[in-house]
Amino acid sequence: MKKDIKILVVDDFSTMRRIIKNLLRDLGFTNVDEADDGRTALPILKQGRIEFLITDWNMPGMTGIDLLKEVRSDPELAHIPVLMVTAEAKREQIIAAAQAGVNGYVIKPFTAVVLKEKIEKIFERIS
Amino acid sequence: MNSQIANLEYEGLEELLGQKARELVLAIDQGQLHTAIDLINQLQQARHQVFYNEVGHLTRGLHEAIKSFSSDIGEKIGSRDVVSSGMPTMSDASDRLAYVIELTDKNSHETMDRVDKSLTLVDRLDHQSERFRDLLLLVGQLEGDFKALDGVYDRTCMVKNESEKTVAELKSVLTEILVSQSVQDITGQLIRRVITLMTQVETQLVKLMEMASKVERLSGMDVSKKVARESKVAEDQIKAQGPQLKNKEANAVSNQDDVDDLLSSLGF
Structure with missing residues (x-):
């Protein structure tokens, strides 16, 4: 697995972005960008070079599910694997995310083991 | 007559009704139909007026209750050092809740700063362990030459392994803290939800007070008592839904395993 890929972490809480960033660093991924909602994430994604997207669902501005839909509908971005890390835990929401094309779904609060496992699983599938 | 009705309270209603009813019977008995109709109109007016006045009381009561709640909480929170130093003029409950988010955010970052620093120290321990290994190799080489060193290499190796295990454990505990x-x-998402709710309540309350002041003007109540209108309206409309309270939400999954099951049932 390439460790130098560029990852974008989107969450409106800086605490959560930092936690995810630290766990990614533990996994050897140090090339991480941040955004605080879908609206600020999109321009970063459109600049290219982002190869993995981790996003929260519930954010002001643009939510994670809308961001996911935008990404999937943009031919330039559609290939990017997306992991949703969110406190939204309704069955309908998880199904909606799956239908929108999410690659993984982790509910908050999570453990380091779970998050790392889901990230690794996504990379396994890609490669 | 009209002023008697305009200031009518619920307590006085029964007495007034009795009085008007007797006048009504008298007027009918005396064949004064015009006066009778007028009395019926007054009875109807009295009923409406009591209702309007009660709504006015209710609204003013609510307004006062919220004002005193606000200042009461303000005093209690204001007396605490942590808040009085940073937020001397917190004006309403939403601000205070937003401040809770700010405080916990700051606190979390400070904790993570310390965890980061601790992890740096752990890395240093790892590095020292490597240097220790080099020294141990030297002991291993010398062991053959000096009988007194017999077994020291193995025993030291054991200590070193134990120490490395402890360091690994420490690292995992630090990650857990993180x-x-x-x-x-x-908690921040839940508090935001409450803030949204409060903002909505506030907006509705302002509408209610506006309605009450209209009622008061229409009914000619004492203008000096008029409710001060609040114009502070939803400035922070957060559309967030927030975390589900799992044991309360019937259709929410309860843990990561449930999510995984659900996703695998969808072919993931």
């Missing part, structure tokens, strides 16, 4: 800071996100 991840546990995610509670700030969860």
Whole structure:
């Protein structure tokens, strides 16, 4: 697995972005960008070079599910694997995310083991 | 006559009704139909007026209750050092709740700063362990030459392995502390939900007060008592839904395993 890929972490809480960033660093991924909602994430994604997207669902501005839909509908971005890390835990929401094309779904609060496992699983599938 | 009705309270209604009813019977008995109709109109007016006045009281009462709640809470929170130093003029409950988010955010970051620093120290321990290994190799080489060193190499190796295990354990505990800071996100989302709710309540309350002041003007109540209109309206409309309270939400999954099951049932 390439460790130098560029990852974008989107969450409106800086605490959560930092936690995810630290766990990614533990996994050897140090090339991480941040955004605080879908609206600020999109321009970063459109600049290219982002190869993995981790996003929260519930954010002001643009939510994670809308961001996911935008990404999937943009031919330039559609290939990017997306992991949703969110406190939204309704069955309908998880199904909606799956239908929108999410690659993984982790509910908050999570453990380091779970998050790392889901990230690794996504990379396994890609490669 | 009209002023008697305009200031009518619920307590006085029965007495007034009795009085008017007797006048009504008298008027009918005396064949004064015009006066009788007038009395019926007054009875109807009295009923409406009591209702309007009660709504006015209710609204003013609510307004006062919220004002006193606000200043009461302000005093209690204001007396605490942590708040009085940073937020001397917190004006309403939404601000205070937003401040809770700010405080927990700051606190979480400070905790993570310390965890980061501790992890740096752990890295240093790892590095020292490597240097220790080099020294141990030297002991191993010398062991053959000096009988007194017999077994020292093996015993030291054991200590070194134990120490490395402890360091690994320490690192995993530190990571757990880091991840546990995610509670700030969860509580923050729940607090935002309450802020949204309060903002909505506030907006509705302002409408209610406007309605009451209209009622008061229409009914000619004492203008000096008029409710001060609040114009502070929803400035922070957060559309967030927030975390589900799992045991309360019938259709929410309860843990990551449920999510995994659900996703695998969808072919993931």
